[in-house]
Amino acid sequence: MVSALAAQGHEVELLTYSQGEDVAIPGVRHRRSLALPVGRVRAGPSLAKLALDVPFIAGAWWRMAVGRFDVVHAVEEAAHFAAPVARLLGLPLVVDVDSSIPDQLRESGFATRGPLLWAAEALENHALRHSVAVVTVCASLTNGVRRRAPRAQVFQVEDPPLLGPAASAADVATLKASLGLDARPVVLYSGNFERYQGVELLVDAAALVPDSQFVFMGGEPEQIARMRTRPTVISRGGNCVFAGKRPTAELPAFLGTATMVVSPRLSGANTPFKVYTYLASGRPLVATRILTHTQLVDDSLSWLVEPTPEGLAGGVRAVLADPDEARRRAARGLDLIAREYSEARHAEKVAAAYAAIANAIR
Numbered sequence: 001m002v003s004a005l006a007a008q009g010h011e012v013e014l015l016t017y018s019q020g021e022d023v024a025i026p027g028v029r030h031r032r033s034l035a036l037p038v039g040r041v042r043a044g045p046s047l048a049k050l051a052l053d054v055p056f057i058a059g060a061w062w063r064m065a066v067g068r069f070d071v072v073h074a075v076e077e078a079a080h081f082a083a084p085v086a087r088l089l090g091l092p093l094v095v096d097v098d099s100s101i102p103d104q105l106r107e108s109g110f111a112t113r114g115p116l117l118w119a120a121e122a123l124e125n126h127a128l129r130h131s132v133a134v135v136t137v138c139a140s141l142t143n144g145v146r147r148r149a150p151r152a153q154v155f156q157v158e159d160p161p162l163l164g165p166a167a168s169a170a171d172v173a174t175l176k177a178s179l180g181l182d183a184r185p186v187v188l189y190s191g192n193f194e195r196y197q198g199v200e201l202l203v204d205a206a207a208l209v210p211d212s213q214f215v216f217m218g219g220e221p222e223q224i225a226r227m228r229t230r231p232t233v234i235s236r237g238g239n240c241v242f243a244g245k246r247p248t249a250e251l252p253a254f255l256g257t258a259t260m261v262v263s264p265r266l267s268g269a270n271t272p273f274k275v276y277t278y279l280a281s282g283r284p285l286v287a288t289r290i291l292t293h294t295q296l297v298d299d300s301l302s303w304l305v306e307p308t309p310e311g312l313a314g315g316v317r318a319v320l321a322d323p324d325e326a327r328r329r330a331a332r333g334l335d336l337i338a339r340e341y342s343e344a345r346h347a348e349k350v351a352a353a354y355a356a357i358a359n360a361i362r
Contacts, residue, residue: 002028004350017052033059043192057081077101080123092132092361097141099270107196133357139295140269155353159273160346161280172256179241185212188258191274193219198264201309206240207232208313215241217254255281260319263287271296279333284326286315301333
């Protein structure tokens with residue numbers, strides 16, 4: 001988003017947590033909030049994030065007060081805390097909804113009831129209803145915003161695929177050797193290992209397809225250790241390869257090893273960012289038949305299966321059984337990305353949204 005805005009001539013100041021590598025983007029001034037000794041920050045809600053939100057929001061309020069901004073573009077919970085101060089200062093607020101924070105709290109089990117969940121719902125509703133515009137990343141989030149804030153101006157701007165140039169044959173061969181892969185087909189999952197991702201289902205499915213290798217790119221060390229001790233891995237497995245968390249730059253090489261890609265997600269409404277990248281890779285896609293996937297793909301583009309080990313195993317076997325159909329569906333997915341979800345289309349959608357926002361605040 002900030003890359004697209006800067007490329008279109010906007011001056012962008014980006015505020016983030018203290019963690020992470022610096023990335024230089026022309027036209028973007030990157031500031032970081034105060035560091036706290038909370039250790040590594042994992043995906044999903046956590047006490048560490050709640051702690052880091054304190055200096056982050058303090059820094060955001062200060063910059064809003066002194067920075068002379070035309071617009072505050074705030075993502076997820078940052079928008080919730082920015083909204084009251086934006087109203088006080090008369091600053092137009094754009095709420096960027098990559099996911100619903102109350103839904104995240106429920107799905108993760110971090111807060112299924114009580115004051116934290118109530119506060120999150122109240123703050124999110126307040127931000128949506130007092131925004132100059134709302135940016136969402138998929139249809140289910142767009143529909144949810146329109147139900148909760150009927151007067152909001154909503155723009156759906158899906159994330160473009162995160163995929164650089166294809167890896168060389170030498171890089172792919174080196175990676176396969178380092179992972180101990182043999183000539184059997186490779187089934188690839190990339191992403192975090194949080195419960196809603198359904199990684200356990202895919203690990204159990206691997207035991208049902210012993211003539212394939214299942215590569216898992218991602219996961220914290222303790223999560224990987226837990227996967228290795230699942231009964232299916234111990235008693236029937238041996239075809240699961242856990243590569244751990246890897247730099248994004250290695251993703252093309254991992255995709256180069258893959259016969260197919262899988263999204264075994266169990267729950268959620270927002271389409272996983274990885275699915276756009278999966279489709280852009282030109283690999284056949286197996287995904288669970290739930291809203292998070294079906295709002296983007298259908299059976300002509302992918303193999304949609306029930307969210308069970310048996311369903312996932314059946315999808316993998318179906319791809320392997322019909323290579324010609326696998327190529328056809330993968331090609332349709334690649335065409336969809338080129339038409340609707342490329343970087344160029346993303347830039348067009350950002351430009352259209354901000355043209356409307358500029359008109360609204362004049």
